[in-house]
Amino acid sequence: MSDLIDRGATAPLAISADWSELRDWFALLKPRVMTLVVFTGLVGMLVAPGHIHPVLGAAAIFCIALGAGAAGCINMWYDRDIDAVMRRTARRPIPAGRIAPEAALSFGVILSGLSVMLMGLATNWAAGAWLAGSILFYVFIYTMWLKRRTPQNIVIGGAAGAFPPIIGWVAVTGSVDVLPLILFAIVFAWTPPHFWSLSLWAHDDYQRAGVPMLPVVSGAKETRRQIMLYTLVLAPLGLLPTLLGLAGWVYGAFAISLGAGFLFHALRVLAEPQDRKGVSLIGDVAARNAFRFSLLHLAGLFSALAIDHWLSALGIIS
Amino acid sequence: MEPARMTKEEEVAFLRRRRSRNIGMIVVLIALVIIFYLITMAKLTSSVS
Numbered sequence: 046m047s048d049l050i051d052r053g054a055t056a057p058l059a060i061s062a063d064w065s066e067l068r069d070w071f072a073l074l075k076p077r078v079m080t081l082v083v084f085t086g087l088v089g090m091l092v093a094p095g096h097i098h099p100v101l102g103a104a105a106i107f108c109i110a111l112g113a114g115a116a117g118c119i120n121m122w123y124d125r126d127i128d129a130v131m132r133r134t135a136r137r138p139i140p141a142g143r144i145a146p147e148a149a150l151s152f153g154v155i156l157s158g159l160s161v162m163l164m165g166l167a168t169n170w171a172a173g174a175w176l177a178g179s180i181l182f183y184v185f186i187y188t189m190w191l192k193r194r195t196p197q198n199i200v201i202g203g204a205a206g207a208f209p210p211i212i213g214w215v216a217v218t219g220s221v222d223v224l225p226l227i228l229f230a231i232v233f234a235w236t237p238p239h240f241w242s243l244s245l246w247a248h249d250d251y252q253r254a255g256v257p258m259l260p261v262v263s264g265a266k267e268t269r270r271q272i273m274l275y276t277l278v279l280a281p282l283g284l285l286p287t288l289l290g291l292a293g294w295v296y297g298a299f300a301i302s303l304g305a306g307f308l309f310h311a312l313r314v315l316a317e318p319q320d321r322k323g324v325s326l327i328g329d330v331a332a333r334n335a336f337r338f339s340l341l342h343l344a345g346l347f348s349a350l351a352i353d354h355w356l357s358a359l360g361i362i363s
Numbered sequence: 364m365e366p367a368r369m370t371k372e373e374e375v376a377f378l379r380r381r382r383s384r385n386i387g388m389i390v391v392l393i394a395l396v397i398i399f400y401l402i403t404m405a406k407l408t409s410s411v412s
Contacts, residue, residue: 063379067387100405104398167402 069138073121073149074114074156081343082113082209085232088347089213089225092354097168097217104167105216109209112160112176116183116205118153122146123188127254133247168216175215179208193255196262203236204229210347224291227282228347234279235343238272238311242336245269245314246329266323269315272335276311280304283346292353293362299349303342310335 086109090102097105121128121139129140138144157180165173187202210228211221241259244251245268248260260268283304287297313331320326356362369377 060375060378060382062383062386063376064383066380067383070387098405098409100401101409104402104405107398163398163402166399167406 066143069143070152072138073118073144073152075117075121076114078117078206079110079113082206083110084344085207085228085347086209086213088351089210089228090217091213091351092224093214093217095217101167102216105164105172105213108160108164108167108176109212111156112164112180113209115153115156115160116180118149118156119184120188122150122153123184124192127193127256131250131254133250164212164216169219171219172212172216175208175212179205179212182208194257196257196259198257199240199259200237203233203240206236207232223289224286227285227289227291228350230285231279231282231346232343234275234282235339237275238279238307239336239339239343241268241272241275242314242332242339245325245332264322265319265325269317269319269323273311273315276307280308286350292350293357295356295362296349296353299345299353303345303349306338307335307342310338 083106087106090097090105121137124134125137125139125146128134128137134140139146139149157177161173161177161180164176183202183205187198187205191198191202207229210232211225214225214228215221244258244260245265248258251258252261259271263271281304283300284297286292287294287300310331314335317329317331318326325332353362
């Protein structure tokens, strides 16, 4: 089946579909950010005590992804003015004029409602409420309130990205416990050094858009110091599940190695050859490496927790 | 006043976009039906076992 267009004297022309518009709608959901929340939410679900039907578990993960995407979509609607002036984001569907802002907002709101409703129906309404809370936090607290007002935007706003392990856990158990709160704290403390490493070498865009990222407001030197401070908090936090007996030595070994690795990279960021203002003289090599390592750090830590949990469940480790 | 008519090229582009949107809509609606069906069946089997 295809639409036909009358071309006068010539034969009617078959119209094939143009998928670029659907790709634009999908891009509104920030698929790359989705990967992180899906992964941490999945681990929260895997390490939770109890059993969830695999279909319901998959539905819960789908809802977490959908909710995160919906929040990202509303964020793109609200930030369309600053996205238009930043090189990294100017080609996004809204600033590029390919999708109308109002349509994107409707899309985000509908998906938000759908994800929460589906989560409540598939698992429990406590998980639905946590998911709703995370969407509202990202949209109202981070996007609309903090992002344009304070260099602490990433610190407090980072909580929005830290909710998925709790949501995954609550989807299984119906309530919150100590371990998901520690996982929340780990992602929360991980977010600032992760984003500030990125912003050290990509802050021109933020400056142009007037977004008060830490390197823009306080300078590169202070940003390097803050990356070190947060990494000093993050390293012991990563070890906490083992210290409290909530995870075994396999996870502990990974936590020590990854924490030490992140500290090493933070130290290199701090000690990188720089001018008096802290601007790198060698192209922010250390910050780029720290940013890449931060991704490995979080993925490794959460993977190790899931592996440790399985080994323990199989009786291979105590 | 007569409304502005689309050129042939604009009309083709419009129809291509509309077609992809329609197919996308159908896929999403079918996916939703399947998801709700699977969730219902899973809930039923979970509560029975």
